[in-house]
Amino acid sequence: MKEPAKTIEVKVERTIQAPPSEVFDGWLNPKVPGTPWHEGDKLIFNPKVDGLFYWLMSGTPHFGRFKEVKRPARIQHTWMSPNTLGHESTVTLTFEKKGEETLLTLVHSGLPDNEGGKGHEGGWNYFLDKFYKQFGKKADKKE
Amino acid sequence: MNGLKKALEFRFERTIPASPDKVYDAWLNPKIPGNPWSSVEKLILDPKADGLFYWRKPGMYHYGYGRFTKTERPDRIQYTWVSPDTMGVESTVTVTFRKQGEETLMTLVHSDIPDTDEGRGFEKGWNYFLNIFPGQFADVPGKKNYTATIEVARSPEDVFRLILEVSKWWTKDIEGESTKLNDEFVIRHGDRHYSKHKLVEVVPGRKIVWLVNDSALNWIEKNKSEWTGTKLVFEIAAKGDRSVIHFTHEGLIPEKECYARCEQSWNTVIKEWLFNFITDGKAI
Numbered sequence: 361m362k363e364p365a366k367t368i369e370v371k372v373e374r375t376i377q378a379p380p381s382e383v384f385d386g387w388l389n390p391k392v393p394g395t396p397w398h399e400g401d402k403l404i405f406n407p408k409v410d411g412l413f414y415w416l417m418s419g420t421p422h423f424g425r426f427k428e429v430k431r432p433a434r435i436q437h438t439w440m441s442p443n444t445l446g447h448e449s450t451v452t453l454t455f456e457k458k459g460e461e462t463l464l465t466l467v468h469s470g471l472p473d474n475e476g477g478k479g480h481e482g483g484w485n486y487f488l489d490k491f492y493k494q495f496g497k498k499a500d501k502k503e
Numbered sequence: 504m505n506g507l508k509k510a511l512e513f514r515f516e517r518t519i520p521a522s523p524d525k526v527y528d529a530w531l532n533p534k535i536p537g538n539p540w541s542s543v544e545k546l547i548l549d550p551k552a553d554g555l556f557y558w559r560k561p562g563m564y565h566y567g568y569g570r571f572t573k574t575e576r577p578d579r580i581q582y583t584w585v586s587p588d589t590m591g592v593e594s595t596v597t598v599t600f601r602k603q604g605e606e607t608l609m610t611l612v613h614s615d616i617p618d619t620d621e622g623r624g625f626e627k628g629w630n631y632f633l634n635i636f637p638g639q640f641a642d643v644p645g646k647k648n649y650t651a652t653i654e655v656a657r658s659p660e661d662v663f664r665l666i667l668e669v670s671k672w673w674t675k676d677i678e679g680e681s682t683k684l685n686d687e688f689v690i691r692h693g694d695r696h697y698s699k700h701k702l703v704e705v706v707p708g709r710k711i712v713w714l715v716n717d718s719a720l721n722w723i724e725k726n727k728s729e730w731t732g733t734k735l736v737f738e739i740a741a742k743g744d745r746s747v748i749h750f751t752h753e754g755l756i757p758e759k760e761c762y763a764r765c766e767q768s769w770n771t772v773i774k775e776w777l778f779n780f781i782t783d784g785k786a787i
Contacts, residue, residue: 404553404555404570406555410547412547412549412555412556412557412568413555414555414568414570421583421585421591421592421593423555423557423568423569423570423585424568425547425557425568440568440585440591441591442590442591442592443591444591445587445590445591446585446586446587446588446589446590446591446592447564447587447591448566
């Protein structure tokens, strides 16, 4: 396979009721529901620059390598699975302060332009909906 | 997974002149040519059970990930292997090391590979590595590599620069580049000699190492590829205002079929041609 394959990009955003540092820490904590790391059959996870991860979800192996871990603003890592056809795709998360809240933006680029690649949009929405609720709950309790 | 039901399996065996623990350690040491972690541009390697690895080589789609599942020194190493060539599927590599007298029978089985062109390519890939790997063990005590030492009236910097001009002192029949780290060049003498060399260590003014990563000495009767996996090492040292060049052909030991003829040839090439070129600038 020599020619670069055509790729697509998926972008998902959520405004979360917590400051960037809390949202950032939550995202890298496998104990927090809504992070991909929380679900699955097996996890090996080393979230630092040049740290690797392995995440087995419903029998599908995912591997990746952290390229940027800049608390509380930005995380970037590679992402490879059978659904990327074994190609390295890139996940970039940014955490932007919006008053008392955080705009979490997840961009997944370099995905193959096929069913498997497009399926990531639904996947990330599934996780970010759950993740969003973790912080919502906490805010509700305060009231 | 992904409708790829048929899976391929490849099996390779090599007898290696070293004990199982030495061969086991060498397989996990990125400095040893012929194992999959060697000659990569970037490597992250954590060789323990549930440790992960990542490697990248120059070029598009030349990278991979994996996960160690067994590290049972000195008997067995098992890991998964995931890359564009496996289409992201976790294939399995199992390497076993069995003592056979003074030697080790190393068996590598790569299974669960998707049945695609890229998947079938693993057979060639492993043979490439496994033809180089056993040659790394020839340098054991009691086995003497070919060496030659010459002294010249030039500075180590000059000597270093001149050795890199391979077409001026070894043979004009050279293809490729021979000056920078990871350069590769091919030497041919008609149909009789073919060898491909890679610059695996380049220390200006001090040292140059070429790994022979492919070869065919067609005048040899038994093992025509016996140069493959050997190394040509040039060590340069200052001696007053002169330089001493110590040349070693690592792996060219008296037990090799080509030893007598290769010894004669190297004596000519190093002690006459290289010496003349460095001393007088007289090219062959």
